[in-house]
Amino acid sequence: MAARSTHFPFMLFNEIDTPRWLPLLGQWIQRLGLLRTWALLCAGALLLCLGLAGLLLAGPTGHLTAALVASGMAAACAALCGYLLLRLVQHIDSTQRGVLRHATEDPLTGTLNRRYFLELVEREWSRARRYDMSCALLLMDVDHFKRVNERFGHRCGDQVLREIAAASVETLRHADVLARFGGEEFIVFLPHTDPLGALDVAERMRERVEALQLAWNGAELRVSVSLGVAALHPEHLTLDQLIHDADDALAVAKSAGRNCVRAGAGLLPGKPSMMNNNN
Numbered sequence: 001m002a003a004r005s006t007h008f009p010f011m012l013f014n015e016i017d018t019p020r021w022l023p024l025l026g027q028w029i030q031r032l033g034l035l036r037t038w039a040l041l042c043a044g045a046l047l048l049c050l051g052l053a054g055l056l057l058a059g060p061t062g063h064l065t066a067a068l069v070a071s072g073m074a075a076a077c078a079a080l081c082g083y084l085l086l087r088l089v090q091h092i093d094s095t096q097r098g099v100l101r102h103a104t105e106d107p108l109t110g111t112l113n114r115r116y117f118l119e120l121v122e123r124e125w126s127r128a129r130r131y132d133m134s135c136a137l138l139l140m141d142v143d144h145f146k147r148v149n150e151r152f153g154h155r156c157g158d159q160v161l162r163e164i165a166a167a168s169v170e171t172l173r174h175a176d177v178l179a180r181f182g183g184e185e186f187i188v189f190l191p192h193t194d195p196l197g198a199l200d201v202a203e204r205m206r207e208r209v210e211a212l213q214l215a216w217n218g219a220e221l222r223v224s225v226s227l228g229v230a231a232l233h234p235e236h237l238t239l240d241q242l243i244h245d246a247d248d249a250l251a252v253a254k255s256a257g258r259n260c261v262r263a264g265a266g267l268l269p270g271k272p273s274m275m276n277n278n279n
């Protein structure tokens with residue numbers, strides 16, 4: 001199985017091998033500000049050049065040689081300043097990306113982590129509630145995942161989780177938010193999605209995972225997932241309640257035999273809360 005990257009904000013970051021002096025320069029620049037540091041470096045370079053030119057002019061060397069040496073020095077100083085600034089900007093950029101990744105991403109699957117998901121979705125959810133917009137939530141759990149670990153090992157289990165995350169991302173729209181919610185459980189927030197649409201997405205995810213052709217050390221393995229679906233309705237006063245509904249529906253899907261999608265209470269009034277029971 002090959003490791004796969006997932007979409008925003010799970011980009012691949014190029015780690016830059018930074019020399020030791022860069023963080024120190026960074027701290028210095030943070031204190032002074034970028035413009036002032038740059039002005040200071042340029043002023044220093046200029047003074048150095050002027051001093052050298054003065055020395056040369058005062059000596060036996062001709063004016064032209066003095067001017068040439070001074071211009072050469074100025075150009076070298078400007079190039080050095082530019083290089084230092086460029087490296088610094090790269091360093092700050094890579095540090096910021098690293099910090100952002102650490103705060104938002106699940107290191108195993110590259111999806112959002114639980115904490116950032118909740119932070120992000122809390123805002124989206126309250127907006128949806130306030131402006132009476134539809135939105136839905138899916139909870140997806142890998143079936144009998146313990147057996148995968150037991151039979152093929154933990155590293156294989158990790159790779160299966162990565163493959164499931166990547167496959168799920170492929171079935172979602174860009175605005176949907178996928179996160180690893182815990183162990184072998186994933187959560188998806190679907191903005192502007194009505195209950196039927198949410199059930200449809202859940203079923204697509206289930207089918208996509210079921211169709212995954214996985215192999216580990218020459219052995220083939222198949223996995224399946226169960227999904228619980230909940231959609232926002234007026235009785236949901238907190239995001240927790242919506243998650244709770246999806247969790248209840250997931251429990252129903254598990255006890256219905258797994259590898260299926262179940263709708264939360266009241267998702268489709270008047271319709272049975274089941275879908276695609278393949279068992």
Ligand SMILES: Nc1nc2c(ncn2[C@@H]2O[C@H](COP(=O)(O)OP(=O)(O)OP(=O)(O)O)[C@@H](O)[C@H]2O)c(=O)[nH]1
Nearest residue numbers: 141142143144145146147149154155157158183184
């Ligand atoms: N490889 C790997 N395994 C994990 C990770 N997180 C949790 N697990 C394993 O996931 C398994 C979850 O087991 P259970 O909660 O019994 O669930 P299950 O075997 O999937 O059974 P059902 O959910 O009832 O279908 C445990 O064996 C955990 O060790 C992880 O990051 N990597």
